[in-house]
Amino acid sequence: GNKGVEFESADKDFKFRMGGRIHADASYSSGDDNLVNRGTTTHAEANDGTEIRRARIEMLGTFYKDWDFKSQWDFADNSVSTKDLFIQYTGLKDFEFTAGQQKQAFSRELQESSNDMLFMERSLMNALNEPTVDRAIGLNVGSFQKDWTGQVGIYGDTIAPPATGVADEGWAINSRWTYAPINEKTKLIHLGIAGNHRNLNANNDVAGGVLRLRSETSHMSNLFLIDTGTIAGVDAIDMVGLEANGLYGPFTIGGEYTKMWVERKNAVASQSNLDYSAWYTEASWTITGESRKYKKGKFYKLSPKQNFSLKNGTWGAWELAGRYSEADLNSGVGTADNGGQMSLLTVALNWYLNDTIRFMADYNKTLDLNRPAVATVGGGEPNVDTFMLRGQLAF
């Protein structure tokens, strides 16, 4: 079937599945011709061209009914990046225990699979979340009910070897709760709240490396319009996230907000505490009428009513979406550690040929910049727009 290779023992106590995904991208930028890094004469430019954004294989399965595992690796850029790698115990009613590398419980957008997202890349809000609450090695306890979910997890660092020398790992504790007061197939209200506290280690390492908040114009561009640079002397990070989404037939609307407080060690007088925030709001319309899906606090892509077929003259499903997002990396305390403020408009057109194949076109328009990380050669504000295409195969 369309779910890759699946096996099941007769009593269903043992299951095994192999899956994979290919995301093949192309991107083109305008307004990036005469840029320099802020305060320098170093040429900056959004690299245009082609890229394999994701190339993943995954194996997952169930042993002795109550024990699940999942392993997922990405081989894009010819390097190994371990994504999910965990063991799960589901033998206790109402609770799931998950040990290993997994996404920490924070942000609806971050929890959503890249196969399911409305847009090719996550919003500007992800500049705060990716370095802090993405995958790490830890233990999560969750309860997933029909209308609400709750999770608490404790975490060390990621699977990647430590960025710097000799020191015990840092650790984090986080929690996410969601509630769906209306929860029908074509009518849904989703609300969520999450918190995260992370203690950095003696060498100032966050989960996957140093703390640096920034946003790239496209995954392959190597151009970051806002960028805090490495934030030194960090003692701890606290975060709060709020989520609200609604679905009504072929329409969805929603948004999220994240606030981050960075506590410094105050070893250096200039290193004061910092706070950052970011948010987005988005809306989508399935032109062909299908509804997006929702289950246990997560959204999933729609399934076309009719698959694309030249022979049958059917065209799959078409979806239109828009998003406005803002990230404020200016902490307001002096000029140091001010990474810039930015707002971005994204418009997306998605074509679902069937449950396996999807094509995506995204247009990103930079709306407003305040102390950006790059400037025009003449010293003005950059005005970079990006057009991106994706062919996606996922099973």
Add this chain to the structure above:
Amino acid sequence: GNKGVEFESADKDFKFRMGGRIHADASYSSGDDNLVNRGTTTHAEANDGTEIRRARIEMLGTFYKDWDFKSQWDFADNSVSTKDLFIQYTGLKDFEFTAGQQKQAFSRELQESSNDMLFMERSLMNALNEPTVDRAIGLNVGSFQKDWTGQVGIYGDTIAPPATGVADEGWAINSRWTYAPINEKTKLIHLGIAGNHRNLNANNDVAGGVLRLRSETSHMSNLFLIDTGTIAGVDAIDMVGLEANGLYGPFTIGGEYTKMWVERKNAVASQSNLDYSAWYTEASWTITGESRKYKKGKFYKLSPKQNFSLKNGTWGAWELAGRYSEADLNSGVGTADNGGQMSLLTVALNWYLNDTIRFMADYNKTLDLNRPAVATVGGGEPNVDTFMLRGQLAF
């Protein structure tokens, strides 16, 4: 069966296959004891020993009848090297659309799988093709008929991250056409022609890195008898390739020719335009009588009439092959950018135990050298011969 793991839905609209290959090599060189890099006193030597030449796994399949995908990774040398990684649409009669990382359409020898080659390594001609028309990310449109094939493709760079900093990717357009005026199982004439135009990016990057043409005595030797070094200031590359092959029962004979023109940016007076050429001719005889196979412009290895079996006293198939190849990396314009000229004789004995296992023995004799990249300590011309063995398992 011998094709690894294969699954098929009842209506054959969904298929999935896992395959893999192990090429385990050993190589020994003579005449490499007292060498230095040309114009230096740096010791040069052909490293002898053992190597896993290729260790690949692949997953491929079909979704909804018309959509194919292929993914193939090589893990030899303990690093990830993505080979094929593409999505294919076959739902339109007479045309195939392939998007993702794939071999560009140029050279019969390059298109042939390493599982099928008559010799352990490709000819000296590959010194021109490997850096330019091997795999890249792009879109290919092909038509594959019984007696002829035609392909046109546009390409960016490879999946590997760019070698150097800030710049849009380069691009290429290429095309290959083949025709088989005689096309029977044991009688065949194959003719082919191909062209390639590649525009380098602002940083002088070809598909996978800088432009450097060279040939190694064996894949593990680290000894390059001819070598242009990095060719700087390149603006564009044009290539033409010609192919002719014949098959008659257990015999094959054939050859190819490639010509390359390198257009410089002429920013530096000494950087004049260059041209290089290379060719080979080869012949093979299956002692046990089997014929090699041909399909849609590509050759495939033979299938033994009887598999090797000690119990049954059967010995599989045996094949003898010889090849003469030449590469002229001397452009003739001044002494700079002259990489040397070389001719090489290769004799091969191949033992096919069954459709999965093959053993190969190759002997490479350097015939003639002109301005080679290495010299003997006394200043003379090197005379390096190489003996190589391979155990191959592929499914």
Add this chain to the structure above:
Amino acid sequence: GNKGVEFESADKDFKFRMGGRIHADASYSSGDDNLVNRGTTTHAEANDGTEIRRARIEMLGTFYKDWDFKSQWDFADNSVSTKDLFIQYTGLKDFEFTAGQQKQAFSRELQESSNDMLFMERSLMNALNEPTVDRAIGLNVGSFQKDWTGQVGIYGDTIAPPATGVADEGWAINSRWTYAPINEKTKLIHLGIAGNHRNLNANNDVAGGVLRLRSETSHMSNLFLIDTGTIAGVDAIDMVGLEANGLYGPFTIGGEYTKMWVERKNAVASQSNLDYSAWYTEASWTITGESRKYKKGKFYKLSPKQNFSLKNGTWGAWELAGRYSEADLNSGVGTADNGGQMSLLTVALNWYLNDTIRFMADYNKTLDLNRPAVATVGGGEPNVDTFMLRGQLAF
């Protein structure tokens, strides 16, 4: 079933299996707070935290009845590490031929799979074996009878690219013989002897790099209490290993001894020949009564009589084990090349929930140190203890 995905052709001439393992660890050290590297003021510390110790996938199978292959890769630390990668011929009665990357024939402990070990890490004796007789590319001929086994192999280097420049690979020849005078399911005596001779290449490379003997307090700690540093100017290495083990119902007892002689090139007067030795003794008791398993000179983990199940109120199998090990890296010839001497006590409690899932807790106590590689800030001897936990899923 619990062996991952298995397929078999009707005549059993073709088989294919996919397997994998996840070892997720956490470790905590005491007594490591005020350490420096010996003779320096550089801070040393045992890194505590979480780690994916092993994340492996494997494909293995049989073609045409007589031809086996195995491939196994580890992706922990987000890098590729090829483990087994070989082709095997089993068509000749009483003999097995194995070509490719495989463990060299030396030491019962090294041959044992990490899925089966009584303890989370191998003993101090492995400081001698891991750099020399672990996996390499070669050809092994073995005979595996019910009560005895014999193997002889010749090897080049490992699959990893050479550590240093231009030189032919080194090579090794080794052999291991085992005999079980008593060989019943619950009553067993195992005896073994092995020898290894390795010739280093011109650049002083052992199989996988330079010769350096050392022992880490846990795999993620980056703290080595004994460490020879790089041993320069080595010409050849000779090793002898002795093994003795007994099993009686739920009890096992055993030990091994390895002696290593390092022959120097004597190019430098101070580089005299060296000899090192190490050994361990261990005992285990399965509280729930199961016996560990033995086959063809190797031990395997027990299989629980009853699997863990909350519903059935069954608890799987529990195992208690202790080990005393010593490594003497002081060669006794002058102070150079003296890596230190160490003895270590390990106590382990293992919980087998079923044939796939196992949890392990290990406590390592450093007993005695002589010229260790680290010292306390005050110049005293370190006293580092380590507590480790593992969740293991293997199929």
